[in-house]
Amino acid sequence: MLELRNLHYHPATAREPVLRSVSLQLAVGEPQLVAGRSGSGKTTLLELIGGLADPDGGEILWNGERLDGRQRRWLCGLVFQFPERHFLGLNVAQELRLGQRRLGSDRVDQVLRQVGLAAISPQQAPERLSGGQQRRLALAVQLLRDPKVLLLDEPTAGLDWTVRDEVLQLLASLAQERALLVVTHEPELFEGVIKTGWFLEQGLLRPLTPLPATPRPAASIRTMPAEGGR
Numbered sequence: 001m002l003e004l005r006n007l008h009y010h011p012a013t014a015r016e017p018v019l020r021s022v023s024l025q026l027a028v029g030e031p032q033l034v035a036g037r038s039g040s041g042k043t044t045l046l047e048l049i050g051g052l053a054d055p056d057g058g059e060i061l062w063n064g065e066r067l068d069g070r071q072r073r074w075l076c077g078l079v080f081q082f083p084e085r086h087f088l089g090l091n092v093a094q095e096l097r098l099g100q101r102r103l104g105s106d107r108v109d110q111v112l113r114q115v116g117l118a119a120i121s122p123q124q125a126p127e128r129l130s131g132g133q134q135r136r137l138a139l140a141v142q143l144l145r146d147p148k149v150l151l152l153d154e155p156t157a158g159l160d161w162t163v164r165d166e167v168l169q170l171l172a173s174l175a176q177e178r179a180l181l182v183v184t185h186e187p188e189l190f191e192g193v194i195k196t197g198w199f200l201e202q203g204l205l206r207p208l209t210p211l212p213a214t215p216r217p218a219a220s221i222r223t224m225p226a227e228g229g230r
């Protein structure tokens with residue numbers, strides 16, 4: 001269980017705090033999402049959790065133990081928005097090896113299977129993959145270390161709907177064995193996959209209530225119970 005307790009973050013160059021007091025409990029197998037307007041601090045929140053920055057106040061704990069930045073970088077796999085723009089490898093195998101230098105071909109095959117890329121050649125150039133395959137490859141890079149926490153920044157951005165559904169199904173399966181936190185500006189897409197949603201505004205999280213305009217009420221995002229003890 002990942003726990004955020006009263007996270008406060010106010011970088012010196014920002015006029016207002018980006019995060020005022022953010023608390024969250026994220027259990028394995030129960031993915032959650034954070035929605036919010038552009039500039040509300042979604043990416044910043046992932047960077048703090050993932051150990052790329054340190055909060056100015058509050059705590060980040062894993063199974064009750066407080067973690068420093070280095071421990072969080074080890075614990076978490078963070079996939080940035082449009083990860084395919086940052087591919088460096090000449091082929092799929094090389095891209096995976098950049099993530100972890102000493103990597104046997106067994107592990108490469110295993111992780112490609114895990115993300116549903118078993119059928120592609122490890123010699124294939126990453127830029128020749130489809131949009132959905134590229135997202136899967138970016139996930140595979142993070143999965144190599146088998147992180148207990150997966151942090152995904154806008155995982156559906158820029159994907160067309162057929163590919164998007166594929167990626168959502170993959171996230172649902174990866175969430176079964178990991179703590180998974182998605183930040184997105186399109187929370188309605190995650191209905192059916194993620195049941196607990198939050199809205200980040202002015203540095204605070206509030207439960208995300210189902211959007212009135214959502215045409216599928218049966219599978220709408222549920223809010224966390226007010227006294228939610230998970």
Ligand SMILES: Nc1ncnc2c1ncn2[C@@H]1O[C@H](COP(=O)(O)OP(=O)(O)OP(=O)(O)O)[C@@H](O)[C@H]1O
Nearest residue numbers: 011013014018036037038039040041042043044045
């Ligand atoms: N280190 C920093 N120094 C100054 N300002 C910062 C720093 N980190 C974040 N911010 C500010 O925090 C705010 C939130 O940025 P962030 O990128 O987290 O938003 P976001 O919700 O991810 O937006 P988007 O939906 O556009 O991706 C921005 O105004 C940004 O300038």
Ligand SMILES: [Mg+2]
Nearest residue numbers: 042043044153
């Ligand atoms: Mg962002």
